[in-house]
Amino acid sequence: MYDVIILGSGPAGLTAALYTARAGKKTLVLGGDEAFGTLNKIPNLENYPGFLGSGTALGEFMQKQAEQFGAEIVFKKAERIKNNFSVTCEDGTEYLARVIIIATGATPRKLEIDGAREFMGRGVSYCATCDGFFYSGKNVLVIGGGNSALNDALYLADLAKNVKILYRKPSFSRGEQVLVDRVNAKENIECLFETELSSVGGNETGLTFATTTSGDKIECDGVFVAIGHEANTDFLTEEIKRDNLGRIAPKSLPAGMYVAGDVRSELKMQVATAVGTGCEVAMDAIAYLNQNASV
Numbered sequence: 001m002y003d004v005i006i007l008g009s010g011p012a013g014l015t016a017a018l019y020t021a022r023a024g025k026k027t028l029v030l031g032g033d034e035a036f037g038t039l040n041k042i043p044n045l046e047n048y049p050g051f052l053g054s055g056t057a058l059g060e061f062m063q064k065q066a067e068q069f070g071a072e073i074v075f076k077k078a079e080r081i082k083n084n085f086s087v088t089c090e091d092g093t094e095y096l097a098r099v100i101i102i103a104t105g106a107t108p109r110k111l112e113i114d115g116a117r118e119f120m121g122r123g124v125s126y127c128a129t130c131d132g133f134f135y136s137g138k139n140v141l142v143i144g145g146g147n148s149a150l151n152d153a154l155y156l157a158d159l160a161k162n163v164k165i166l167y168r169k170p171s172f173s174r175g176e177q178v179l180v181d182r183v184n185a186k187e188n189i190e191c192l193f194e195t196e197l198s199s200v201g202g203n204e205t206g207l208t209f210a211t212t213t214s215g216d217k218i219e220c221d222g223v224f225v226a227i228g229h230e231a232n233t234d235f236l237t238e239e240i241k242r243d244n245l246g247r248i249a250p251k252s253l254p255a256g257m258y259v260a261g262d263v264r265s266e267l268k269m270q271v272a273t274a275v276g277t278g279c280e281v282a283m284d285a286i287a288y289l290n291q292n293a294s295v
């Protein structure tokens with residue numbers, strides 16, 4: 001029996017683990033199938049105070065620090081939670097805890113247009129930092145207008161010949177101004193507002209074009225999609241209420257269950273907020289455990 005089981009080994013989960021383990025609580029992190037989560041998608045983390053480097057390097061530091069205080073970290077995926085305190089993993093192992101912290105992050109929303117599934121991995125990508133290299137010197141589209149899309153476009157602009165950002169709104173109203181300014185300063189990035197795709201197509205070697213809803217055909221080699229995220233909460237039972245993107249409101253959870261990071265509703269999805277909420281819920285969990293010694 002653990003005092004605390006934390007689901008997820010991104011910045012939210014590892015921060016929570018550091019706090020609960022350091023407070024002497026027996027802590028298990030079920031880290032999912034990707035150590036450090038979305039941190040791995042950030043080659044240059046510029047806006048996490050006090051740190052400059054890759055997201056993966058920060059994740060490694062966080063893991064070491066949590067382990068140093070006794071947190072046990074295994075990379076397994078939770079498949080279901082029973083009675084709020086028992087977690088069963090994909091391999092059938094069951095773990096019990098007095099407190100559960102959900103920090104399972106979010107997954108990119110899929111582009112639901114003709115050809116998007118067919119050309120997935122052959123021109124359609126959901127990770128610029130993972131796949132951008134394959135498009136060196138080529139023409140690519142970025143779909144979306146938030147910070148992720150702007151970051152993706154900037155990253156790709158250093159590799160690709162030409163980048164077109166397609167956004168359904170009239171301006172980058174949701175993007176940080178510093179990113180918008182950088183995008184505007186790049187000669188090989190073109191912004192097409194109020195533009196949406198209706199299909200992508202190509203041949204056996206891969207994607208060669210995309211078509212907009214107004215019927216324009218754009219020749220391109222790759223389409224990078226950054227249109228938001230859905231929370232990783234499929235493993236939860238229906239009793240745990242979620243919004244239309246699968247995210248959990250902290251106040252909706254039963255006593256002894258907590259939520260931190262990108263999986264939490266109405267949170268700005270950043271490393272700093274993941275760390276902040278990881279810290280916050282860990283402190284709540286420690287207080288709960290101290291006040292409910294019999295649980």
Ligand SMILES: Cc1cc2nc3c(=O)[nH]c(=O)nc-3n(C[C@H](O)[C@H](O)[C@H](O)COP(=O)(O)OP(=O)(O)OC[C@H]3O[C@@H](n4cnc5c(N)ncnc54)[C@H](O)[C@@H]3O)c2cc1C
Binds near residue numbers: 038047270271
């Ligand atoms: C391309 C890109 C660039 C970004 N750049 C920046 C940036 O420059 N600055 C910034 O501040 N933020 C950036 N972000 C956002 C930032 O990475 C996230 O907000 C942050 O990592 C969220 O942390 P998290 O711990 O909530 O979730 P995640 O980092 O997504 O971690 C979730 C964890 O949960 C695990 N998991 C999933 N399902 C299960 C399960 N069933 N059981 C157990 N574990 C599970 C996963 O394996 C993973 O370990 C970027 C995001 C992207 C996609």
